[in-house]
Amino acid sequence: MWDVAQLAGVSHQTVSRVLHDSPSVRPATREKVLAAMKELDYRPNSAARALVTGRTRTIGVISFDTTLYGPASTLLGIERAAHDADYFIIIVSLRSFTRESVLAALDRLRDRGVDGIVAIAPLQTAYDALRDLPSGMPVVAAVAGPDEVPVAEVDQVAGAQLATRHLLGLGHRTVHHIAGPPDFLEARQRASGWRTALRDAGAPQPVMVTGDWSARSGYDLGRGLLEDPEVTAVFVANDHMALGLLRVLHERGRSIPGAVSVVGFDDIPEGAFFTPPLTTIRQDFDEIGRRSLALLLEAIDGGGRPPQRHLVVAPELVARQSTAPPPTTAEGP
C-alpha cells in the first residue's frame, strides 16, 4: 500500500480511500492511484483489514453430510448468495452428531473470526447446541430448525400432508410411512404431517418404521413392510429410501403403481428416471440456502440478534408415475 501511495505521489490513506470509493477524493487523484495499483498489481491484504475492522467477510457453514442431495444443494445456494454479497464461505462438516462435535465446530468457526454462521444440520443435538451458543455471533439455521434460532425452512409438515393426502385422494384406505432417523427434525416433522393427515381423514394409523435416509435402509425396511399384503400406499421420507423400496417391489414382482403406490420426498433430479418415475415432494433447497443467507446477513448488519424470524418455503407435490388408485379387490401379481 505504501508503494502504491509513493508511486501515485499521495499518502497511504488516500490509497485506502480510493479502495473504499470514498467520495472525497478528486477524480484526477483517483486515476493516479488506480494506475499505480494496476502498475504494481496491488492486492489489499484481507488479514490486515480484518484485523482492524473486526470483520472478515466470511461466513461459516456447518454441514453434516455434503454428499447428500439436500445439504449439497443448500450449500450451493448459500455459496451463490454469499458470493453475490461479496462474502466467503468456510465449511466445517460434522463427522458425528454429538453435541460436542457441534460445539467444537462452532468454536472452530468462532476462533476463525467468521462474521456469522449458517447451520445445515437439522438435528436435535445441533439445535440444542445452537440454542445456548454464547451470544454475539449471529447464527441461522437452514432446512429446519428450532424456534430459538432464525431459520429458513421448508414446511415439512405441509409437505408430508401433501403426500399423504395425494395417496388418500387416490382412494387408498391408508398410507404407510418409512420415516427418517428420529434425531432429524425433518424426519419428525414429516412423520407428524403424515400422522395428522391420516387423522384428519379418519384413516387408520399404521405403525411407522424408520430408516437412515439411505436407499439401503429403504430396501431393508421395505422388505418388512411388504410382508403385510394390506400395504397399498407408502409415503417414504426421502427419495433415496423410496428408491430402495422400489427395488424391493420389483424383486417381489409387485407392480408399481398397480399394486403399491410410492411417494418420496426431496425431488432429486434422478427421481424422474426411476422405474417408474417417482411421485415426490419437491423442496427448493436452493431457495432455502439463499434465504438463510439473507437472514444471516440481515442479522450481521443489524448488529445484535435479528428478528426471531422463521422463513418458510412451501413444498410442492410432483406427481409422476409411482402413484395410482389401489388395486380394486383382492389382487393377483
Place this chain on the structure above:
Amino acid sequence: MWDVAQLAGVSHQTVSRVLHDSPSVRPATREKVLAAMKELDYRPNSAARALVTGRTRTIGVISFDTTLYGPASTLLGIERAAHDADYFIIIVSLRSFTRESVLAALDRLRDRGVDGIVAIAPLQTAYDALRDLPSGMPVVAAVAGPDEVPVAEVDQVAGAQLATRHLLGLGHRTVHHIAGPPDFLEARQRASGWRTALRDAGAPQPVMVTGDWSARSGYDLGRGLLEDPEVTAVFVANDHMALGLLRVLHERGRSIPGAVSVVGFDDIPEGAFFTPPLTTIRQDFDEIGRRSLALLLEAIDGGGRPPQRHLVVAPELVARQSTAPPPTTAEGP
C-alpha cells in the same frame, strides 16, 4: 493477549510462547498462563496471526457443481483431510466454465490470502487457466488434470477399459458408449479408454454419443441409440446417465441385462438399488480428496513448486446385475 499476560504476571511474548508449545517455558509458568487463558476465555485472533505470519491456514477449493456426487464426495474428502491438518476450507463454486470465471475464482481466492488451492474442475478451460497462474500460489487439481499441475486422479482410461472389457468378455460383439461432455477431461479419457479397449479386442468401433452427465441426457440419447437393434451393450460415462438409459430400456420393454447390458461409472450409492442394480466402475472420490490435499500441503510446506507429481488411484469394477452375455440369437422380449 495482553490481559492474559497481565493476569498471569508474565509478558505477552510468554503467552505467545505457551500458545506455540515453545519448549523454553517453565512448567509452572505455563500453568499460570493456561489458567489465565481459561479464566478470560482467551481466543487467539487469527487475523492478527495471519497478518504477521503471512499464512492463513486456509485452503481454497474451486468446484464446479457441488451438487453432483463426484465433486461433492471429493469436497468432503478434502474437507476432512484439511480438518485433520488443522486447515480451513474456503469454497468458490464456478457458475460457468469460461476461462474468465476460473481466473476470477482463482483471483478471489488469492486476494483472500489462501495458502493454496485445490481445483475440482476437470475441464479443459479450467486447466488452461490453472496452467498459467502467476506462480507463487500452490495449486493442485483433483479428479483429473493436465500434466502441468500436480493432480490426484482416478485412472479414467483404465476404468473405461475395465468396463469395456467386462462387456466384451461376456461375449458382446461390441460395446456402445454414451460419453460425457467433451470439455470434461474425464469424459474424454473415458471415451479414449473405451476406444482402445475395443481396438485391442479387434471389435468394431461404433460412433459414440455425448451427453451432459444428467439422467435426462442419458434418457434422450438412449432413445436414439436403441433405434439400432444391434446394440446389446452400452458403457455409459456416469451412473446418472446410465439411469436414464435404464429408463428408456424399461419403456421399450427391453430386458436388462437380457437384451441389453449396461455399465455405468462412479458407483453412486444408489446404483445398487437401480432396476436392475447397476454394474459400474467405482472411483474412490474420498481418497482423491484426501490425496489431493496431501499433495497440496506438501507443496505449501515445501515452499516452491512441488514435485510435478501425478497421484493415480485405480478404479474398480463393481459387477452387479445390469450386465450379462448378449442374447444368443434373434431374441424375443
Place this chain on the structure above:
DNA sequence: CGCCCCAATGTGAACGCTAACATAGCGCCA
C-alpha cells in the same frame, strides 16, 4: 569466588490496514 553460558523471560518493532483527527488550500461572503 568470579566468570561464562544457558535457560527463561521481557522488550520493541513490524505486519498492512483503517479510524480519527489534523492540516492545507480554496472560494465565498461580508
Place this chain on the structure above:
DNA sequence: TGGCGCTATGTTAGCGTTCACATTGGGGCG
C-alpha cells in the same frame, strides 16, 4: 480583504500477533 467553512489530503495511532533481539538470574567450572 479578512475570516469562515468547506473539500481534499496528510498524520498518527492502534488492531493482536510474531520475530529478533535484549535482559535477567542461576549453576558449573576454573
